Amino acid sequence: MNYEQMIDLIGKENEALLSYTSSTVKKDLLHLPSPHFTDTVFAESNRNIQTLKSISSLFNHGRLQGSGYLSILPIDQGIEHSAGASFAPNPMYFDPENIIKLAIEGGCNAVATTFGGLAMIAxxxxxxxxxxxxxxxxxxxxxxxxxxxxxxxxxxDAWNLGATAVGATIYFGSQESDRQIIEVSKAFEEAHELGMATILWCYLRNSAFVKDGKDYHVSADLTGQANHLGVTIQADIIKQKLPTINGGYKALNMGGSSYGKLDERMYTQLATDNPIDLCRYQVLNCYMGRAGLINSGGASTGESDTKEAVLTAIINKRAGGMGLISGRKAFQRSFNDGIELLQDIQDVYLEKQITVA
Incomplete structure (x- = not known):
């Protein structure tokens, strides 16, 4: 997909995203994706030589190799959303080999899936x-x-499977989050010792985060703090949902409640209502981009999937993010259509006219 086709796809209502200039935290202060990201960022860290090799191998595979950006195919929904519900639209993916084939043919940097699925065909x-x-x-x-x-x-076991990285989820805000933080931090420490990279799904889960008809699970301030907790336990890459709202702390503190800490400048200087600025706030909380931010592609909604995925990629890239991790939009359609969608996403990161805002 070329630049003109991207413009036609996203529609006139979204064209402003391509020319927007951010006035919050300037891009010069960010650690932006580049062909030399491992050398300029991770080589200064405590990551051992084998881990640096693993991180580099993620960056140097698929259609985006050498760009500093990532396109990852995640298919763990057979557990997270039940196999029947996930694979009914395309039953071929009950066979994990087809998951791997889709990632390879789609030009992805890596594939993320389950122990059993990878073990069967490792x-x-x-x-x-x-x-x-x-x-x-x-x-x-x-x-x-x-x-x-x-x-x-x-x-x-992941190491024995030949894994380049391990991925884990923490449900920040849930009653079980303390145990999950302890478990995952220990797992990430061991993964780094064994030379694997670490990717953290930094998701929010708490019924209180839905308030007055608004879902603050995708609020920039709350997801940004989840990211900050994630990089604290040494995640190399953060996976996060694209923010579509802000003011989660404010909403949860209405009525005299005392929840978290906030500074009004979080909403006036560090972010605006523009989607690029909301996503940039997530990048800031990933140590200014030292840990890469990849946003999720979200659920499949049908005909609008390609438009939504390309828009998400544009916002992520212009915010200073590192790429997209998209599963359902790709595998809940025909094999060839899934390949096309993955490559449409990748084309955003390959397009030189789409720059960091």
Whole structure:
């Protein structure tokens, strides 16, 4: 997809995103994705030589190799959203080999999926595309459903599968988040010792975060703080939902409640209502981009999937983010259409006319 096709796809109502200039934190202060990101950022860190090698291998695979940007295919929804509901639109993905094939043919930097899925075909594919093993899940079968993430295997097992990285989720804000933080921080320490990169799904879960008809699970201030907690436990890459609202702390403090801490400048100087600035606030909380921010592609909604995915990629790139991790929009359609969508996303990061705002 070329630049003109991108403009036609996103529509006139969104064209301003391509020319917007951010007036919050200037891009010169950010650690932006580049072909030399491992050398300029991670080489200064405590990551050992094998971990630097793993991080570099993520950046140097697929259509985006050498750009500093990432396109990752995550398919762990068979657990997180139930296999039937996830794969009914395209039953071929009950077979995990087709997950790997989609990532390879789609030109992705890496594939993220489950212990069992990767173990079944590791010997055939571990040397052909970087594996990201998702080590914990919300199993969704307990009645009633609960918001928790439990470990499904060991970091050593992920290493034995030939994994380049491990991925994990923490439900920040949930009652179980303290235990999850402890478990994942220990797992990430072991992963780094074994030479693997670490990716953290920094999601929010608390029924109180939905207030007066607004969903603050995707609020820039709350998701930004989740990111800051994530990089504190040494996540190399943060996966986060694209923010669509702000003011979560303010909403939760109405009526005399005492929740968290805020400074009015979070909303007046560090962010505006522009989607690029909301996403940039997430980047700021990833140590100004020292840990890369990849936003999620979200659920499949049908015909508008490509438009939504390209818009998300534009916002992420212009905010200073590192890429997109998109699953359902790709695998809940035909194999060839899934490849096309993944490559449409990648084209945003390859397009030189789309620059950091």
């Amino acid at each position: 010997r055939k594919y571990a040397h052909k595309i970087p594996f990201i093993v998702k080590i914990n899940h919300n199993e969704l079968l307990t009645y009633p459903n609960k918001h928790d993430q439990v470990m499904f295997g060991s970091v050593k």
